[in-house]
Amino acid sequence: MGVIPEPTIERLLLLTRFLENCGKTVVTSSEIEARTGWSSNTIRKDISCLSGELSSGNGYAVDSLKAAIESSLGLKEPRKCCVVGLGRLGSAYLNFPGFEADGFNIIAGFDSSVNRVEILQSPVTLYPAFKMGEVITRFKIELALLCVPAATAQIAADKLVAAGIKGIVNFAPASLHVPANVTVRNVYVVDELRALSARLPKE
Amino acid sequence: MGVIPEPTIERLLLLTRFLENCGKTVVTSSEIEARTGWSSNTIRKDISCLSGELSSGNGYAVDSLKAAIESSLGLKEPRKCCVVGLGRLGSAYLNFPGFEADGFNIIAGFDSSVNRVEILQSPVTLYPAFKMGEVITRFKIELALLCVPAATAQIAADKLVAAGIKGIVNFAPASLHVPANVTVRNVYVVDELRALSARLPKE
DNA sequence: CCATGTGAATGCGTTCACAGCC
DNA sequence: GGCTGTGAACGCATTCACATGG
Numbered sequence: 001m002g003v004i005p006e007p008t009i010e011r012l013l014l015l016t017r018f019l020e021n022c023g024k025t026v027v028t029s030s031e032i033e034a035r036t037g038w039s040s041n042t043i044r045k046d047i048s049c050l051s052g053e054l055s056s057g058n059g060y061a062v063d064s065l066k067a068a069i070e071s072s073l074g075l076k077e078p079r080k081c082c083v084v085g086l087g088r089l090g091s092a093y094l095n096f097p098g099f100e101a102d103g104f105n106i107i108a109g110f111d112s113s114v115n116r117v118e119i120l121q122s123p124v125t126l127y128p129a130f131k132m133g134e135v136i137t138r139f140k141i142e143l144a145l146l147c148v149p150a151a152t153a154q155i156a157a158d159k160l161v162a163a164g165i166k167g168i169v170n171f172a173p174a175s176l177h178v179p180a181n182v183t184v185r186n187v188y189v190v191d192e193l194r195a196l197s198a199r200l201p202k203e
Numbered sequence: 204m205g206v207i208p209e210p211t212i213e214r215l216l217l218l219t220r221f222l223e224n225c226g227k228t229v230v231t232s233s234e235i236e237a238r239t240g241w242s243s244n245t246i247r248k249d250i251s252c253l254s255g256e257l258s259s260g261n262g263y264a265v266d267s268l269k270a271a272i273e274s275s276l277g278l279k280e281p282r283k284c285c286v287v288g289l290g291r292l293g294s295a296y297l298n299f300p301g302f303e304a305d306g307f308n309i310i311a312g313f314d315s316s317v318n319r320v321e322i323l324q325s326p327v328t329l330y331p332a333f334k335m336g337e338v339i340t341r342f343k344i345e346l347a348l349l350c351v352p353a354a355t356a357q358i359a360a361d362k363l364v365a366a367g368i369k370g371i372v373n374f375a376p377a378s379l380h381v382p383a384n385v386t387v388r389n390v391y392v393v394d395e396l397r398a399l400s401a402r403l404p405k406e
Numbered sequence: 407c408c409a410t411g412t413g414a415a416t417g418c419g420t421t422c423a424c425a426g427c428c
Numbered sequence: 429g430g431c432t433g434t435g436a437a438c439g440c441a442t443t444c445a446c447a448t449g450g
Contacts, residue, residue: 009398009401009402010398013394013397013398013401014378014389014394015378017376017377017378017391017394018378020376021353021377021378035378035380036378036380037383073397073400073401074400074401074403075397075400075401077400079396079400081396088295089295092291092292092295093392096392098376098392098393099393099396102393102396102397104393104396142403143396143399143400145392150224154224166399166403167396167399167400167402167403168399169392169395169396169399173220173223173301174220174224175217175218175220175221175224175238175239177238177239180240183399183402183403185395185398185399186217187390187392187395188220189296189299189301189348189372189390190301190302190305190307191216191217191220192372192388192390193282193284193302193305193307193346193370193372194216194276194278194305195212195213195216195388196346196369196370196371196372196386196388197276197277197278197280197282197346197370198212198216198276198277198278199212199370199386200277200345200369200370200386
């Protein structure tokens, strides 16, 4: 059953959120279509990429389906994460309570300002930036939230890559240059607004 | 020249960020390939969707290229935006300085807690949630940053749609149900981490 | 000669249509 | 009857290959 296509992965991830919020114990592909806009064909094809008995003829058991997605996509294993750049956004994430429930553990924060590292109150250990390589390697941190300004984003990304990071969520408006074995997800609010703008009907 | 394919729009948006940061006045498609990972073929095809004389034989003038993208995607016109939900994230965006430079004006903030609306310090006018419809219609607000908890995201989205909003950036882990003429962009940090997880080599 | 631009070929994801099952 | 699952058809985006221009 080969590799799962990228768009399918993306939909399956969103589907788990739908399953969490739908409040039902069984759903059919048509119900999902009605709520998400994806055709029931697409949804069934997506689900057929998963393994296991998921349907008993009509409808999918919500719990099993959710579990199957999480297991197929490798979401079950806990992942160690760090926050790089402790400005307004970065320090917000240090205190954000939503990570644990999905198995993500923020275990370190980094900032180039030693002063800030010492002053900030935080539930996770903070380090000056020059310790990034050592700490990431030592704790086997896999993922990073990159919250530094655009001007220093590439430099920080280079350090993360050198330390063996596997994936980066990039909050800076910069297009990062990383090797093929490192995945980057760009999350910049203004770019999302621009993406919306680009889809508005032009008059 | 026909409609621009979705993936091309996405790349062109990221390309402008690259152009802003590359520090050169002329770039070739191969240079872009080396930095972004997209093939030079793809990039030239993308650029061919734009209109105007962009190349003089070798390389693109960075400024003209950036301008052409912005104009073709309709990014030049200023857009009115609002923030819905003034918790930690929402109030951070009220004070975020990066919107203006790209022509986005945050002109209203909404929260269901009247108390919070009265107490919060903010550079933009705040309103209680029940005024959403009226204010959005009156000021012709086109885009919304939806920063409410997952549990109330759909309800808030319904109100936005009823008020005539054109696009929503959804920060809640909820899959929103909106009519086809409204675009939604989902931006949830934990989902980005999950997307990275799903792409890590499974052992 | 190197870089752009573009019709043609390829490949991949979506859509279709129907067989199988409860 | 309604729903799932899947091979086959389709369509669109990427890739290729080459003609064009400085």
